[in-house]
Amino acid sequence: MDAATQSRSRLAARRFMRRRLAVLGLFMVLLFFVFAYLGPSFYKWKFEDQNYTSSLQGPSVEHWFGTTQNGGDMYALTMRGLQKSLIIGLIGALISTAIAAVAGAAAGYFSGWTDRAIIALIDLLLVLPGFLIIAILSPVFEGHTWHIFVLLLAAFQWMITARVIRSMTLSMKEREFVHAARFMGVSDWKIILRHILPNMSSFLIIDATINVSSLILAEVGLSFFGFGVQPPDISLGTLINDHWQSAGTENGYQFYFPAVLLVLLVLSVNLVGDGLRDALDPNAKVGEQR
Amino acid sequence: MGKFLLHRFVYLVVLVVIATSSTYFLAAAALNPRSNFEGRNPPPPPEAVDSLLDGLNLNDKTPITQRFERWVRGVFQWNLGDTIDSGSVNEEMGRRMGVSLRLLLIGSILGSLGGVAAGAYSAVKQYGIPDHAMTFASFCILSIPTVVLSVFLANSGATLNNAAGHRIVYNTGEYTPGLTEFSRAGIADRLQHLALPSLVLLLQGFAFYSRYQRNSMLDVLGSEFVRTAQAKGLRRSKALIKHALRTALIPMGTFFAYEFALIFIGSIFVEKIFSWHGMGEWFIQSIQKNDVNATAAIGMFVAVLVLIAGFLSDVVTVALDPRIRRS
Numbered sequence: 001m002d003a004a005t006q007s008r009s010r011l012a013a014r015r016f017m018r019r020r021l022a023v024l025g026l027f028m029v030l031l032f033f034v035f036a037y038l039g040p041s042f043y044k045w046k047f048e049d050q051n052y053t054s055s056l057q058g059p060s061v062e063h064w065f066g067t068t069q070n071g072g073d074m075y076a077l078t079m080r081g082l083q084k085s086l087i088i089g090l091i092g093a094l095i096s097t098a099i100a101a102v103a104g105a106a107a108g109y110f111s112g113w114t115d116r117a118i119i120a121l122i123d124l125l126l127v128l129p130g131f132l133i134i135a136i137l138s139p140v141f142e143g144h145t146w147h148i149f150v151l152l153l154a155a156f157q158w159m160i161t162a163r164v165i166r167s168m169t170l171s172m173k174e175r176e177f178v179h180a181a182r183f184m185g186v187s188d189w190k191i192i193l194r195h196i197l198p199n200m201s202s203f204l205i206i207d208a209t210i211n212v213s214s215l216i217l218a219e220v221g222l223s224f225f226g227f228g229v230q231p232p233d234i235s236l237g238t239l240i241n242d243h244w245q246s247a248g249t250e251n252g253y254q255f256y257f258p259a260v261l262l263v264l265l266v267l268s269v270n271l272v273g274d275g276l277r278d279a280l281d282p283n284a285k286v287g288e289q290r
Numbered sequence: 291m292g293k294f295l296l297h298r299f300v301y302l303v304v305l306v307v308i309a310t311s312s313t314y315f316l317a318a319a320a321l322n323p324r325s326n327f328e329g330r331n332p333p334p335p336p337e338a339v340d341s342l343l344d345g346l347n348l349n350d351k352t353p354i355t356q357r358f359e360r361w362v363r364g365v366f367q368w369n370l371g372d373t374i375d376s377g378s379v380n381e382e383m384g385r386r387m388g389v390s391l392r393l394l395l396i397g398s399i400l401g402s403l404g405g406v407a408a409g410a411y412s413a414v415k416q417y418g419i420p421d422h423a424m425t426f427a428s429f430c431i432l433s434i435p436t437v438v439l440s441v442f443l444a445n446s447g448a449t450l451n452n453a454a455g456h457r458i459v460y461n462t463g464e465y466t467p468g469l470t471e472f473s474r475a476g477i478a479d480r481l482q483h484l485a486l487p488s489l490v491l492l493l494q495g496f497a498f499y500s501r502y503q504r505n506s507m508l509d510v511l512g513s514e515f516v517r518t519a520q521a522k523g524l525r526r527s528k529a530l531i532k533h534a535l536r537t538a539l540i541p542m543g544t545f546f547a548y549e550f551a552l553i554f555i556g557s558i559f560v561e562k563i564f565s566w567h568g569m570g571e572w573f574i575q576s577i578q579k580n581d582v583n584a585t586a587a588i589g590m591f592v593a594v595l596v597l598i599a600g601f602l603s604d605v606v607t608v609a610l611d612p613r614i615r616r617s
Binding site for chain 1: 305306308309312313316317320321322429430432433434435436437438441442444445448551552554555558559562563573574577580585588589592593596597
């Protein structure tokens with residue numbers, strides 16, 4: 001890393017740190033990770049524990065988030081679900097941004113038939129709502145791991161970003177450094193990967209962050225109907241599916257703990273995304289005026 | 291202009307045809323209607339299952355292209371096939387479309403109009419207290435999944451009823467059976483049922499549209515033609531509405547088109563939580579019952595919805611953008 005890029009990222013970091021809400025969001029996201037992955041090892045109960053003698057107990061020192069009908073510990077279950085939701089959001093966002101980057105840049109760079117084919121695919125996928133298609137396909141990946149589910153989620157998330165990247169590539173491929181690289185005989189894909197995409201890295205970072213929260217929401221929606229994460233795996237979506245009917249009763253804690261944590265998680269990720277946009281995007285209005 | 295719209299329309303129809311066919315193939319390949327009979331005790335004779343499935347055009351022993359051909363021939367005769375319970379898909383769809391329409395209409399229209407108005411206002415008064423409040427509120431609402439928001443509002447409704455001591459809103463179903471439909475009591479009853487689910491859709495539409503409209507309005511407000519309009523002596527309000535807002539609405543058309551499919555997805559959750567028997571609920575049931583024809587019909591319904599919304603947004607763009615109109 002040379003001096004110029006270093007100072008640029010330091011500048012961005014400084015601008016990010018100035019946004020108090022964004023820093024709070026980042027802190028919360030890190031906290032969620034720590035609690036989800038390290039929390040359970042310092043806790044008395046495991047998520048698979050079922051203690052029929054203590055069913056449906058409210059939150060207490062013994063069971064922080066109370067217990068379920070089967071005497072499962074709600075805190076252990078929620079942390080387990082949080083793990084899955086976090087990892088699905090993270091991996092899915094990376095895959096989706098990667099697809100968007102490659103497809104969008106290829107469409108913009110090669111133009112002609114490649115461009116037309118990718119645009120048509122984007123339009124088609126925008127007409128077919130991802131939720132419906134993944135729900136229809138759910139019997140196929142039922143009983144398999146959640147990896148296929150993540151791939152499917154990412155496959156329906158990249159389209160709008162790809163469009164933006166395409167138009168950015170269209171203007172960028174006329175710039176001198178791309179011409180220079182082409183005249184030096186650098187191959188097309190190498191130009192895309194080494195010269196064009198790194199030049200939109202801030203956009204890609206922002207997009208990936210925002211995708212994390214969209215994917216977490218999509219996961220919850222599909223798992224709520226049993227079309228996403230399948231038992232024995234647990235996610236925040238399956239927990240909400242299992243317990244939403246308790247919401248109005250005295251056992252409402254079973255719904256509210258995972259639901260409120262979910263909202264806080266999505267909110268924190270969105271705050272980080274907003275802060276990154278202001279810090280990295282020189283054209284962002286808020287960043288300019290402060 | 292006519293040529294542009296015609297071109298767009300043909301393109302959208304082609305997309306709908308491809309989308310609907312893909313939905314049929316995916317549903318026919320992924321769903322297994324035969325499994326509905328496998329768990330029964332005593333197991334029905336295979337020949338009986340075969341002939342039943344043949345009659346419904348659901349037999350997985352028939353090649354998928356043949357089943358598709360038969361289905362397409364039906365669609366051209368305005369017949370979407372049979373449900374797995376040997377009912378008519380057309381009839382079921384007609385009934386449920388009405389339910390979904392009544393559910394979605396008020397909430398989504400009020401939400402999008404209110405959102406656009408609020409977003410534009412918020413941009414004009416940027417960094418004022420209403421702007422901060424609105425931005426913060428829509429930021430929070432967009433972070434709440436539809437399921438959680440629906441469950442939360444359904445419970446708040448129950449709490450409200452308890453606090454008031456009598457029933458103000460209902461949180462399950464579409465209406466109370468037994469009331470005359472067009473009497474005053476009947477309509478009031480329907481509105482009581484409609485209030486909470488509409489509020490979910492309204493809040494989400496409001497949050498979504500106000501956010502985008504604010505951004506798009508901010509982009510326009512700094513531009514020179516707005517300043518020119520004011521310099522020419524137009525009143526500020528007129529310059530803002532006729533010049534700024536009009537331009538800022540153009541990019542919203544595209545959002546509107548794609549958001550339309552999402553409204554349907556949102557209604558799946560709302561129907562589930564508030565027990566309405568509309569298209570969304572039907573979609574879930576169809577997949578759970580391995581009902582290929584019904585699933586394909588719903589896929590087609592959504593694709594046509596997106597087509598209508600997409601075409602409307604093109605019409606709006608043409609109406610608002612003189613550059614496209616003249617070309």
